[in-house]
Amino acid sequence: MTVPSATYRIQFRNGMTFDRAIELIPYLQRLGISHLYASPIFTATRDSTHGYDVTDANEIDPALGGREGFDRLSAALQQAHLGLILDIVPNHMAASLENPWWHDVIEQGEHSRYARYFDIDWSRRLTLPFLGDDFDRVLQNNELSVKPHPQTGRPVMAYYDSFYPLTPTSWENRVDEVLAITDHEAIAELHQQQPWQLISWRDARRNLSYRRFFEITGLVGIRVEDEDVFNASHALILELVHHGAVSGLRVDHIDGLADPQGYLQRLRKAAGPDCYITVEKILAEGEQIPAEWPISGTTGYEFIAALSHALIDDTQIDALHLAYEAATEERNNLRAGLRAARELMVDRNFAGEFARLLALATDIAGEEQRNFGEAELHVALREMLIAFPVYRTYGRHAGMTLAGEELLQRVLEEVKFSASPVALSFLQAVLLGALSEHSEQNAAEFRSRFQQLTGPLMAKSVEDTLFFRNHVLLAINEVGAEPLPHPFSLQHFHQEMQTRLQRQPDGISTTSTHDTKRGEDARARLYTLSEAPALWAEHVTRWRDLHQLQITPLRDGVAPEPAVEWMLYQALAGAWPTTLQPQDAAGLAALQERVVPFVEKALREAKLRTDWAEGNEQYEKAVLDYTRHLLSPHNQAFLVDFHQALQPFLTAGLINSLTQTVIKLTAPGVPDIYQGSEALDFSLVDPDNRREPDFSTLQQQLSATDTPNFNQQTDWLNGTLKQQVIARMLHLRLDKPQLFRFGDYQPLYATGENAEHAIAYARQDSSDTLLVVVPRLLLNSQGWARAIIQLPEPLAHRRYRNLLSGEMLSLNEQLSLENMPYYAPLVLIAS
Structure with missing residues (x-):
């Protein structure tokens, strides 16, 4: 098996095609990537923005370039000595008329050859929850009709642009008669003869006859536990693996399957021992992947949770909880x-x-x-x-x-x-x-x-509920995070890394994905609020006072309520671009365009005063108007104040960003770079985090220089510094794969004054030694000035080269941090 040294996730669709990906290959090489990590590429519903709504698992989507385009990409990757990891979706397919298997099931019912492919309760008619209202009301409103299909001419029941095929037994030998049906009673009678029934989308949560993906009725579960279904849905996937075009698979939503272990064992046997396989799996605190699973690890959400232990100030997090309760005037009982x-x-x-x-x-x-x-x-x-x-x-x-x-x-x-x-x-x-x-x-x-x-x-x-209701610290409301209050400690972080080395050294380590609640650099910035809860609460109180006239009294309470105001200011603090100035009207408009949809989604996901199913239009309008006012160029008093107050958090957040990046690149696991996050990623929840990055600028930045300059402010602010650090570290991983895959993980603890501001550890195998020291908790501190790290014998009495500066250091029993810049990571490789 070829285990990646680093992956780069690309979101296909929305303009990203195979040919455009080919153009990025030289850039990925310069960055130091070993494997391109692709979102689903199989044919999905028309205009799909993500590809998880697969309609044909055995066709590469023509919208991306089809099989010919894929073959060009595969050849280009192989020529560049880059591997390819595919994201596959065994749990579900699109419940769409574009899906030929699903279409056949609708038409033939239980007699379809694909009837057992889908997880359907055949003790009753197949429910199709795609009407805007109850069947009878839709019928009375003349929204249903019987007509020939525009392409095939076969009789269908038409609902706007959807054409539901009629089962042949209901129209054979009387086509003309059926096509002449217009009165409501006859349409209802014909509907009754079908193996399916159209129902309102609102009834899906109570009356669905098939297993769906979470709450998404447009995605139907497939019975991949059945060998025939597995073979039919994996034919092209396995062909690409066996032909060498694909070297790894990422399995989406493994927990949705009836038998995850059985599936993975069948997949491993079919794909062979050389295929790198990871699974999307959320691990709770202390939970590990079942040892019987023949995989390399997870896609890494637990790594994000571990990082929070290193970057949150546990001595003050309780004060932030109290400040939130004071602002909201409510007890925040998370349990x-x-x-x-x-x-x-x-x-x-x-x-x-x-x-x-x-x-x-x-x-x-x-x-x-x-x-x-x-x-x-x-x-x-x-x-x-x-x-x-x-x-x-x-x-x-x-x-x-x-x-x-x-x-x-x-x-x-x-x-x-x-x-x-x-x-x-x-x-x-x-x-x-x-x-x-x-x-x-x-x-x-x-x-x-x-x-x-x-x-x-x-x-x-x-x-998708509690994390949109509790706003104490948005940075910890992340996929895979522990929902209840708990201690944060550097010791726990080190324990998690040691466990990671033991249990899944080849698992993916991620900091941003297409599903994270916010980008990695937004999260890194918001961690710093835990270092100054009183100051943050003071700022929020002042900003709320500035906007009292924007509060709207409604029958069910004021809008926005204090908890939502707290959330708004914190979300804005996380998403604010590093170079945005209060007078920049175009920049404010661009930010508003991203923030307003996020706020709408956050309100609906909270399911308190509005919901996706039962919207509260007045409430949503009041909160969204408040949000728009915050970012109006005419709101200069607030914008100037906000921008000024944000600066210390912004600076400390950028240092946090480098810290978590260096940890990801040197700790156990395979680092994944989500598209664009090699620079700065202040994205909000999807769809904001699925925007295509500015690849042209990213390529130009990396080609300008590959030597990190920690004293160049513009490099910090535009992400060049982070990008250069990543490139330097990834090339080291390419040069020394055994060190990062098999080298042990040794926690090191600083002593002396300011010792709490350093995270230190070593990676060591029989050939190489790496020392890593990165800063933490720097909002109110000048860092680790008087801290000392004691070096155990295997690390002591050696010469090291600073990978990021080129400087040589001779170390005896200790590493003094006194003369080391507190804002720059130390990555020392023994010479």
Whole structure:
């Protein structure tokens, strides 16, 4: 297996094609990348912006250049000695009429050859939740009609530009008669004869007959656990691997599969031992990848969580919580907030999935002749789902793993006073596979669907609800972060890196992705708020006072409310470009164009006063008007004040950015550079983080000079310095792959005055030694001036070269930081 030394993620679509990617190859070489890491490239829905809505898994999207364009890219990469990693999507496909498999299922129903490809409940008609209102209202409004398909001429039920195929048995031998149908009753009768039924999109959360991806009804789950489905959906993927065009695979949403371990074992066998495989998997605090999975690691969200331990000031984070509570005049009980978010998901957003699980459990209880009612089962199942602390367990058809059993026991212990002990014991037996043989088929399905539901519940309740409700420190509201308050410590960071080396040394280490809540440099800047909670609270109070006249009183309260105001100022602080001046009207307009959609999304994801499904137009308008006013060029009193107040956080944030970058490039794992983040990435949540970077400027910056100049302010502000540090470090990784893949990780601790401002560690193998010292917590400090790092014998009495400056150092038993610039990382390689 060729393990990458570093990957570069490119988002195809939105203008990025294979031929445009070819043009970037010389730049990637100069940067020091070993593998291009591509977003999904298979044919997706027309105008897809991301490619995860695949319509044909065995065709390379013509919109990107098709197979010919892909072959040109593959040849160019191989000529440049770069590998290619593909992002694949085994969990779902587009529930779109453009998908030929799905189209055939709609037309033929349960008799379609693809009927078992999708995870559909065939005990009832296939629900198609794509109407804007109830079927009867849509019909009365004359929005439905029967007509010939524009391309095939076959009879369809037309709803605006969507043409739903009629099953042949409902029109064969009477085509003209069917096409002549116009009255509502006849259309309704014809609709009743179909293996599908059109329903309102609002009813999907309660009445969907297929498994969807999270809450997205346009993405239907596929049964990749079935060998025929696996083979059919992976034919082209495996062809590209076997032909050498693709050297690695990134598996999207592994937790959505019925049997992740079985899938990965089948994929490994089919792809061969040389294929580098990682999975998108969110690990909770202390959780590790199952050892049985034949993969190199995850895509790295846990690495972001580990970095927060190194860059947040734990001595003052509680003060920031208190300042937030004072500003909002509310107790910020995150444990209660987490439960409320989970209750909302179980009771409303995933009501249909919950109902299906409950029905299965009720059927099994009947088979087992258990004498308790559905109400008891309802409470017990609900409490277990709400209490689940990780994305899922990994029980298989035969039963639960030992780790899964232990986790279930913890969950049951937590909920033992909240539900019927008898019902809880029964559910435990179902999940452990401890029932009689005649109940096992239903029990296996329950186990599978339970495990496929806990992940979406966790993701939507934490990442997409709680993290948009709690605004204390936005930087820690990140994918993979621990939602409840917890200590942050440098020691914990070092422990996480040592664990990373032991458990997944070849896993991806990321700091920005297409799914992160904010760009890595925005996060690095916002970490610094933990160093000055009183100062930040003082600023927010002053800015709120400046905008009192912009507050709108509404029937359900003022808009924006204090918590949202706090969020707005913090989001703006994270996204503010380094060189934006208060008088720059065009720059303010560009920022407003990005911030307003973010605020709209944040309000709806919070699901408090507005929602995607049940919008509160008055409230949203008031908050968005407030946001626009903040960035109006006429609001100079605030803008000048904000810009001035931001400067210390901006400066300390840029130092944090370099620190987390150097750590990513030298700590265990394979560093990934998300497109454009090699310079500065202050993006907000998608779609803002999926904008194409200015590749022309990035290429020009890197070619100008490759020697980092830490004393050139413009290089800090435009991202050139960060980019040059990355290039220098990535070329070292190319030169010394064994050091970074197998070298041990030795935490080093500074002593003396200002010791808390240094993060230090060594990487060492039999041939090479690397010392890394990077700054932290510099908002109110001049750094590590009097700190000393003691060097153990294997590191002492050696000459080192500073990789970033070229300076030579002779070190004995210690490294004194007194004469070292506190703002510049030290990366020392033994000569």
